[in-house]
Amino acid sequence: MRYAAATLAVAALLLTACTSDTDQPNGSPSPAPAASPTGDAADGFSTPVEDSVYPDVGDPGVDALHYGLSLTWDSGSRTLDAVERLRFRATADADHVRLDLAPPLHPTTVTVDGADAPYEHDGKDLVVTHPVTANGEYTLVLHYSGRPEPVPAPVQRSDFSSTGWTTTADGGVWTMQEPYGAYTWYAVNDQPSDKALYDVAISAPAPMVGVSNGRLLSRTEAGGRTLTRWRLDEPASSYLVTVAIGDLRTGRAESSSGVPISYWAPTDRPDLMRRLHRAPAGMDWLEDKLGPFPFGTLGFLVVDSKSGMETQTMITLGDTRYATSPEVLVHEMAHQWYGDEVTPVDWRDVWMNEGMAMFLQGVWMTEHGGPSMDALFGQWAGYDEQLRSDAGPPAYFHPDSFGAGNVYYIPAVMWNELRKKLGDDLFWRLVREWPSAHEDGNADYDAITTWWSQQSGQDLQDFFNTWLLSPDTPASP
Numbered sequence: 094m095r096y097a098a099a100t101l102a103v104a105a106l107l108l109t110a111c112t113s114d115t116d117q118p119n120g121s122p123s124p125a126p127a128a129s130p131t132g133d134a135a136d137g138f139s140t141p142v143e144d145s146v147y148p149d150v151g152d153p154g155v156d157a158l159h160y161g162l163s164l165t166w167d168s169g170s171r172t173l174d175a176v177e178r179l180r181f182r183a184t185a186d187a188d189h190v191r192l193d194l195a196p197p198l199h200p201t202t203v204t205v206d207g208a209d210a211p212y213e214h215d216g217k218d219l220v221v222t223h224p225v226t227a228n229g230e231y232t233l234v235l236h237y238s239g240r241p242e243p244v245p246a247p248v249q250r251s252d253f254s255s256t257g258w259t260t261t262a263d264g265g266v267w268t269m270q271e272p273y274g275a276y277t278w279y280a281v282n283d284q285p286s287d288k289a290l291y292d293v294a295i296s297a298p299a300p301m302v303g304v305s306n307g308r309l310l311s312r313t314e315a316g317g318r319t320l321t322r323w324r325l326d327e328p329a330s331s332y333l334v335t336v337a338i339g340d341l342r343t344g345r346a347e348s349s350s351g352v353p354i355s356y357w358a359p360t361d362r363p364d365l366m367r368r369l370h371r372a373p374a375g376m377d378w379l380e381d382k383l384g385p386f387p388f389g390t391l392g393f394l395v396v397d398s399k400s401g402m403e404t405q406t407m408i409t410l411g412d413t414r415y416a417t418s419p420e421v422l423v424h425e426m427a428h429q430w431y432g433d434e435v436t437p438v439d440w441r442d443v444w445m446n447e448g449m450a451m452f453l454q455g456v457w458m459t460e461h462g463g464p465s466m467d468a469l470f471g472q473w474a475g476y477d478e479q480l481r482s483d484a485g486p487p488a489y490f491h492p493d494s495f496g497a498g499n500v501y502y503i504p505a506v507m508w509n510e511l512r513k514k515l516g517d518d519l520f521w522r523l524v525r526e527w528p529s530a531h532e533d534g535n536a537d538y539d540a541i542t543t544w545w546s547q548q549s550g551q552d553l554q555d556f557f558n559t560w561l562l563s564p565d566t567p568a569s570p
């Protein structure tokens with residue numbers, strides 16, 4: 094997600110009632126370890142965990158492999174009618190399957206492998222009674238409908254306060270759903286360790302058109318409705334899924350390396366479409382730093398929001414000048430490597446995403462007319478003490494301050510310190526190798542810190558712990 098500098102001051106004012114109990118990492122490991130995946134990560138097999146920061150969302154008993162979503166949107170009544178076909182692996186023996194599904198959505202029928210299955214929908218927990226065995230694979234089909242509503246986000250930010258399916262005044266739709274909120278529009282294991290493949294079909298009243306992740310397989314119009322079919326054949330966590338419905342115009346471009354790029358922006362805002370045309374140059378710069386773009390296609394989708402989100406292969410941007418600025422385009426594209434190709438196992442490690450995206454954004458700024466590296470990173474280092482005090486250390490943040498400046502600026506400065514410590518050649522080689530060494534996967538704190546120590550030949554554990562877990566600002570080197 095992008096970060097607005099203006100948020101910093103606001104965050105400081107909003108601060109708080111948070112207690113600071115920062116001597117150990119938050120949470121405990123998942124109580125029931127999941128049976129190991131029986132297939133490839135590229136096919137959507139994962140090792141789901143219970144989130145240590147937001148344990149009420151997601152269930153480690155389910156390993157979603159593929160979501161097939163057929164969405165029909167009525168913009169007048171603001172009603173979503175949907176059929177979901179979920180293929181999943183059970184990770185343990187159980188007499189039920191639990192998914193997240195928001196209360197405004199009402200299931201009408203649920204089947205598992207073709208047989209009717211009883212279910213309870215209490216709060217956002219959809220519990221389907223059906224016996225499953227560890228490593229068994231099942232297909233759950235769910236019909237549901239309702240008027241989707243966003244849910245409150247655990248944030249103290251100026252650019253958003255809720256997540257999930259958001260309906261605009263004219264009956265259009267957009268979604269941003271980090272750290273959770275996908276469950277406001279489909280039944281999902283809404284936790285980042287569970288990556289899955291997606292097919293999404295969207296029927297919308299013309300001239301509206303539905304947009305989602307991946308490749309556009311078809312677009313047809315009949316009976317006053319637009320039907321689009323999208324396929325994401327590279328596994329994604331649920332927070333990286335996007336859907337939007339609106340009167341959108343589309344455009345095309347290509348990176349120098351040949352990655353097809355599509356643009357989707359409001360028909361009445363050609364100025365926003367023009368701003369997106371800065372993307373291919375940013376992509377060229379990132380491929381030079383990080384290696385080949387990890388996915389087959391990329392798109393940019395402009396919606397009625399103030400924020401920006403690195404939704405996989407289809408970046409969702411607010412319709413503001415800042416959210417469509419070249420540095421934000423670079424930031425969200427950088428996440429395609431850091432966050433999307435390799436994703437944190439749980440929300441404790443969102444710093445893995447934001448720290449590197451912010452570092453790369455900073456380097457890009459210094460090379461495109463911005464201040465010097467020393468000036469920029471020196472300025473960001475000056476935020477450290479306040480950010481730790483407001484929201485906790487980056488890898489042990491206060492759960493009600495998700496996505497605060499602490500997970501952006503502190504690890505961005507840390508990466509710059511590591512660059513100076515290791516030298517540019519080694520540092521950039523490892524920055525480039527980490528995502529491709531974890532293609533389609535997830536990683537946690539121990540994995541990334543151990544990997545950097547092993548690959549650099551230096552014991553960096555104290556370095557990382559000091560920057561990421563200490564309540565105190567590290568001493569200047």
Ligand SMILES: [Zn+2]
Pocket residue numbers: 094095096403424428446447450
């Ligand atoms: Zn970001």
